[in-house]
Amino acid sequence: MKTEYDNQQHKTDRNAAIRMLQAQDKALEELYRRADAVRQQFMGNEVFIRGIVEFSNVCARNCYYCGIRAANERVKRYTMSADEIVEVVRHFPANRQGTVVLQSGEASAAFGDEALGKLIRRIKRKTTVAVTVCIGNRSREVYQYWRDCGMDRYLIRFETSDPDLYARLHPDSSLATRLDCLTILRDLGVQTGSGFMIGVPGETVEILANNILLCRKLDLDMIGIGPFIPHPDTPLGNTPNAYAADPEMFLKALAVLRLFNPDAHIPATTAYDAIFPGTGRDLALQRGANVFMPNATPNRYRNNYLLYPGKPCVDESADQCGACMIHRIQALGRTLGQGPGHSKKRAIEKIP
Numbered sequence: 001m002k003t004e005y006d007n008q009q010h011k012t013d014r015n016a017a018i019r020m021l022q023a024q025d026k027a028l029e030e031l032y033r034r035a036d037a038v039r040q041q042f043m044g045n046e047v048f049i050r051g052i053v054e055f056s057n058v059c060a061r062n063c064y065y066c067g068i069r070a071a072n073e074r075v076k077r078y079t080m081s082a083d084e085i086v087e088v089v090r091h092f093p094a095n096r097q098g099t100v101v102l103q104s105g106e107a108s109a110a111f112g113d114e115a116l117g118k119l120i121r122r123i124k125r126k127t128t129v130a131v132t133v134c135i136g137n138r139s140r141e142v143y144q145y146w147r148d149c150g151m152d153r154y155l156i157r158f159e160t161s162d163p164d165l166y167a168r169l170h171p172d173s174s175l176a177t178r179l180d181c182l183t184i185l186r187d188l189g190v191q192t193g194s195g196f197m198i199g200v201p202g203e204t205v206e207i208l209a210n211n212i213l214l215c216r217k218l219d220l221d222m223i224g225i226g227p228f229i230p231h232p233d234t235p236l237g238n239t240p241n242a243y244a245a246d247p248e249m250f251l252k253a254l255a256v257l258r259l260f261n262p263d264a265h266i267p268a269t270t271a272y273d274a275i276f277p278g279t280g281r282d283l284a285l286q287r288g289a290n291v292f293m294p295n296a297t298p299n300r301y302r303n304n305y306l307l308y309p310g311k312p313c314v315d316e317s318a319d320q321c322g323a324c325m326i327h328r329i330q331a332l333g334r335t336l337g338q339g340p341g342h343s344k345k346r347a348i349e350k351i352p
């Protein structure tokens with residue numbers, strides 16, 4: 001059976017992406033220079049700051065790589081109250097954070113869909129921040145309800161573009177359903193973000209190139225990617241990253257992603273600091289990224305939201321993370337983004 005990957009244009013683009021992913025020496029320097037120049041041309045010098053609030057670590061799913069999967073009994077489960085969340089978000093403007101990313105496990109009844117809608121309304125009423133939600137697969141009706149409540153954006157990573165590999169990593173969901181969710185969100189006029197892990201066991205460089213090209217095909221407003229890091233309390237705990245011997249691949253993937261998606265917001269995700277301690281997110285910002293996402297979850301919960309081990313910034317307060325991030329952005333000669341940092345791709349429809 002022919003697939004879209006047999007299409008000649010796709011093959012040409014995939015080969016070009018693979019060549020870039022294999023760049024070394026002068027060619028690698030040139031790749032990074034071009035990625036940074038394209039970021040500057042399309043996204044400017046600003047770095048937008050989106051604070052992440054990990055409001056619940058309760059999850060009904062069992063993704064084989066994830067530290068908070070339902071079957072991991074070593075995790076102390078928590079769910080923040082709406083009052084606690086609003087209190088955290090009220091401090092965002094003082095820390096130059098124009099967006100809150102509300103993130104939790106998936107398919108959990110710990111914080112119901114209606115309660116989340118009410119929370120979105122409260123945040124929009126009491127603050128000026130944009131609201132991004134990242135809690136997985138839902139029906140069109142639920143996405144529409146949250147949209148009506150004021151949700152600006154939704155993040156839902158497809159993790160890998162290869163359906164068989166997806167099935168081997170996710171025992172209770174399918175790639176097709178994930179992609180359907182993205183289509184629905186786009187139809188509803190929600191700014192849509194997705195992305196993938198780099199180096200999950202079984203990934204080839206062809207799959208990595210296809211991941212990058214799928215982001216372009218989906219015409220995403222935001223794209224988040226990060227290295228797979230094995231968590232010891234998961235079935236993949238002893239399986240190394242496919243590029244463990246060549247961590248430069250994580251930065252190359254980011255640079256190539258920028259070249260194929262010039263006007264998408266691309267965050268320097270926290271996992272880069274786990275791989276390159278103290279410098280990872282700075283390197284990401286110099287190789288195509290234009291967004292920083294500090295952890296704004298209250299300290300008392302942070303240690304219980306470990307999707308992977310060695311997660312940075314679990315002991316710092318939200319204010320410390322905010323100050324550190326501003327320093328890092330300015331030390332790179334970049335400016336702090338003003339306002340919510342909406343999609344650069346399309347006019348943002350005002351929610352009635």
Ligand code: SF4
Binds near residue numbers: 063069070
């Ligand atoms: S990746 Fe998301 S859906 Fe999968 S187990 Fe972790 S929190 Fe749950």
